[in-house]
Amino acid sequence: MIDLPRELKRRVALVEAGLARHVPSAETRPSRLHAAMRYSLEAGGKRVRPVLVLAAAELCGAAPERALPAAVAIECVHTYSLIHDDLPCLDNDDLRRGRPTAHKAFDEATALLAGDALLTHAFALLAQAHAAEAGLAHALIRELADAAGSQRLIGGQMEDVLAEEKADATAAELEFIHLNKTAAMLEASLVMGGLVAGAPASALGHLRTTGRELGLAFQIVDDVLDATADSATLGKTAGKDARAGKTTYVRLHGIEASQRMAAEHTRSALSALAQVPGDRDFLTALIEALVHRAA
Numbered sequence: 001m002i003d004l005p006r007e008l009k010r011r012v013a014l015v016e017a018g019l020a021r022h023v024p025s026a027e028t029r030p031s032r033l034h035a036a037m038r039y040s041l042e043a044g045g046k047r048v049r050p051v052l053v054l055a056a057a058e059l060c061g062a063a064p065e066r067a068l069p070a071a072v073a074i075e076c077v078h079t080y081s082l083i084h085d086d087l088p089c090l091d092n093d094d095l096r097r098g099r100p101t102a103h104k105a106f107d108e109a110t111a112l113l114a115g116d117a118l119l120t121h122a123f124a125l126l127a128q129a130h131a132a133e134a135g136l137a138h139a140l141i142r143e144l145a146d147a148a149g150s151q152r153l154i155g156g157q158m159e160d161v162l163a164e165e166k167a168d169a170t171a172a173e174l175e176f177i178h179l180n181k182t183a184a185m186l187e188a189s190l191v192m193g194g195l196v197a198g199a200p201a202s203a204l205g206h207l208r209t210t211g212r213e214l215g216l217a218f219q220i221v222d223d224v225l226d227a228t229a230d231s232a233t234l235g236k237t238a239g240k241d242a243r244a245g246k247t248t249y250v251r252l253h254g255i256e257a258s259q260r261m262a263a264e265h266t267r268s269a270l271s272a273l274a275q276v277p278g279d280r281d282f283l284t285a286l287i288e289a290l291v292h293r294a295a
Contacts, residue, residue, distance in 0.1 A: 008051065011055065012047050014071075018050075018072045022125055033117060034117075037117055037118055039106070039114075040102045043097035043098070045097050049078050049185055052283075053067050053070050053192050054071050057197045059193075059276060059279065059283060061199075066197075070195075073122040073123070073144060076121055077144060077153075078185060081157075083103075086101040086111075126144065136196070140195055140196070144192065147184040153181060153185060156179070156182070157181055160181055166247065169252075173247070174252060178215065179212065179216065182215045182218060182219040182222075183212045184215070188211070206275040210283075214291075216261075218291065219249070223249040223250045224255055226248070226250070228255065266288070270287060273287070
């Protein structure tokens, strides 16, 4: 049996070292901007996406250190999306990862610019880190740009905003939101790890399916937790989705049916992962832990 807490801690420590190395320090001019960037990056969190990058690279035969720039890049994009999600014009949240959101700790303008800077830094990092490997740099940038673009992450966010104003949002509309707002970045995490390792197209396809199914399971569990856990446990404001009238899996399907759906998507994720050759023990255990989490 794999010691998941130990193995996860080892990979998270590598991610933290990568963030320290590959993101400008808080003292870099303009210091307020870089302090805000680091405030949000260093708030902790599960580091799911960068750990998936490292784990996929390892599964496909690469040393995790080789995938570190890609892992940092995807965490920068993820953190940018959280900063912007929390702004008053979107979710208007005061708490993220257990402490005040960026616009509360700094101000709205600084938070907005910190998110912008994290997004652009991600692509600069990939270009710089793989400058001698043009094909790989192109593939990584294309993958991340697609996942973070107007038809995926940002498009999912737009549809999520629009769904708040609809009393009759459908299950298909909800799935579109989270295939793009949530699953796209988990897909990209696994695929980018595979790209760094030079994985064949067949393995990349299975990794993409794994990420898509995991993303849906992860979001469904998130919706259930929002309805059942408290803010101290979650590290963010609990029950906010229901108060805002948001379209969620719990609102459309109820808690028990949502839990069954999460289990089905988890099985599909593990089935796809089983098609990728290599030592899958860590990724298998991580996927199972993510959908049985309490926060």
